[in-house]
Amino acid sequence: MLKNALPKIVTESLPGPKAKAIIDRRANAIPSAIRCVYPVVIDRGEGAMVEDVDGNHFLDWIGGVGVLNIGYSHPEVVDAVKKQTERYFHGMFNIVTHEGYVALAEKLSTLAPVLGKEKKAFFANSGAEANENAIKIAKAYTKRPNIIVFSGAFHGRTMLTMSMTSKKAYANGMGPFPDGVYRAKFPYYYRNPVGLPQEEAVNYYIESIKSVFEEASPPEHVAAIVVEPLQGEGGFIPAPIEWVKAVRQLCDQHGILLIADEVQTGFCRAGKMFASEYWQGAGASPDILTTAKSIAAGVPISAIVARNEIMDAVPAGIIGGTYCGNPLACAAALKVIEVMERDKFAQRSTEIGKIAMERFQQFKQNYPVVGDVRGLGSMIGLEFVKDPVSKEPNAPFVNALVQEAVKRGLMIENAGTYGNVIRFLAPLTITDEQLYAGLDIMEESIKALL
Numbered sequence: 001m002l003k004n005a006l007p008k009i010v011t012e013s014l015p016g017p018k019a020k021a022i023i024d025r026r027a028n029a030i031p032s033a034i035r036c037v038y039p040v041v042i043d044r045g046e047g048a049m050v051e052d053v054d055g056n057h058f059l060d061w062i063g064g065v066g067v068l069n070i071g072y073s074h075p076e077v078v079d080a081v082k083k084q085t086e087r088y089f090h091g092m093f094n095i096v097t098h099e100g101y102v103a104l105a106e107k108l109s110t111l112a113p114v115l116g117k118e119k120k121a122f123f124a125n126s127g128a129e130a131n132e133n134a135i136k137i138a139k140a141y142t143k144r145p146n147i148i149v150f151s152g153a154f155h156g157r158t159m160l161t162m163s164m165t166s167k168k169a170y171a172n173g174m175g176p177f178p179d180g181v182y183r184a185k186f187p188y189y190y191r192n193p194v195g196l197p198q199e200e201a202v203n204y205y206i207e208s209i210k211s212v213f214e215e216a217s218p219p220e221h222v223a224a225i226v227v228e229p230l231q232g233e234g235g236f237i238p239a240p241i242e243w244v245k246a247v248r249q250l251c252d253q254h255g256i257l258l259i260a261d262e263v264q265t266g267f268c269r270a271g272k273m274f275a276s277e278y279w280q281g282a283g284a285s286p287d288i289l290t291t292a293k294s295i296a297a298g299v300p301i302s303a304i305v306a307r308n309e310i311m312d313a314v315p316a317g318i319i320g321g322t323y324c325g326n327p328l329a330c331a332a333a334l335k336v337i338e339v340m341e342r343d344k345f346a347q348r349s350t351e352i353g354k355i356a357m358e359r360f361q362q363f364k365q366n367y368p369v370v371g372d373v374r375g376l377g378s379m380i381g382l383e384f385v386k387d388p389v390s391k392e393p394n395a396p397f398v399n400a401l402v403q404e405a406v407k408r409g410l411m412i413e414n415a416g417t418y419g420n421v422i423r424f425l426a427p428l429t430i431t432d433e434q435l436y437a438g439l440d441i442m443e444e445s446i447k448a449l450l
């Protein structure tokens with residue numbers, strides 16, 4: 001069965017002939033801005049494995065960029081979606097109520113670790129839309145115009161979320177952008193300013209938020225501060241818990257809402273159903289949580305969860321949309337959550353992460369090109385540098401590593417403001433044998449390049 005297979009390249013070169021023909025058609029038919037550096041044309045996927053149209057088997061450590069925590073084609077999810085297709089595809093929630101939407105909102109309200117006893121949830125179609133909606137409800141509730149985001153943040157590609165996103169490669173030439181979005185420094189400890197003692201780091205980064213209050217927007221005009229519990233596109237950088245605690249205190253002091261963008265960290269990726277569960281223990285729970293990606297195993301849907309008081313502050317007509325909370329996606333999401341809870345995916349995420357982290361730490365010891373290894377659960381980043389002292393980012397090495405690995409049947413992806421981080425996002429259905437095979441391929445590929 002493909003789901004238990006190991007990486008195997010059977011064609012003389014990559015892409016194989018059938019894949020090449022389709023990739024050539026892609027180049028003619030699709031804008032070049034929708035980039036793809038992989039010679040892979042999928043025929044089918046199971047678990048953590050992809051079979052391409054030429055019969056090559058790839059181990060996928062990208063998982064649709066964090067969408068496939070439950071793996072490709074989980075049979076119970078396939079079955080749930082099939083059953084829903086036989087009843088109806090669409091209803092539009094403003095026109096007919098469907099139970100799947102209600103049940104999913106009830107379930108997410110019990111799971112999402114947001115502040116408040118009574119919570120509500122609603123749905124959109126993508127991570128960016130979930131974030132846009134979170135900002136709308138924060139503005140409606142606080143009646144304030146501005147938000148604070150961070151260096152390294154990625155929140156999407158719509159007009160508002162492009163302006164929230166830090167890396168301008170995602171937005172070059174697209175301005176003018178919406179006003180009222182201000183940026184403070186994210187605590188990227190590996191790249192602290194030279195000479196900053198670690199014990200002063202939290203204070204340094206909190207001061208950066210206070211500078212926004214002084215120089216850009218007084219706190220009483222700030223509706224929300226938006227934090228990724230572990231920055232994804234920004235380079236797999238965990239938000240230190242002591243910093244989150246201090247951010248929460250600032251929010252409480254000034255009546256600002258704390259939004260956790262769990263689009264990439266949600267659904268057991270970081271060792272918990274939601275990564276902001278780690279914040280709960282520190283008394284720093286968010287007010288609003290957004291999530292998407294792995295929620296429905298690849299069927300498009302995203303979610304926004306908050307306490308009733310916040311949700312019900314929004315006037316009618318401001319939120320919603322034609323496809324939001326589509327019945328097929330709700331059916332998939334309900335099954336994903338059921339399977340993840342039953343089969344203890346959060347625990348498995350921690351186990352996988354431990355094995356991978358130990359090996360990555362060895363890479364760091366053995367190969368100076370690996371400057372830093374960090375993460376939570378199964379969300380791990382390896383930052384590559386030209387040398388460990390200057391820490392000069394080594395994006396060319398990472399780009400070459402991606403190609404070396406795929407030649408051997410392992411798909412890995414880069415991340416980071418400087419494009420010099422490799423991210424580990426393997427489906428949590430990966431077998432131990434596949435995990436070890438992937439770690440071996442990664443090490444062989446590093447050695448081949450050195």
Ligand SMILES: Cc1ncc(COP(=O)(O)O)c(C=O)c1O
Binds near residue numbers: 129131154232263292
């Ligand atoms: C943290 C975070 N927020 C938002 C998004 C945007 O999600 P989407 O591409 O579904 O709009 C992403 C996508 O990578 C993400 O990682």
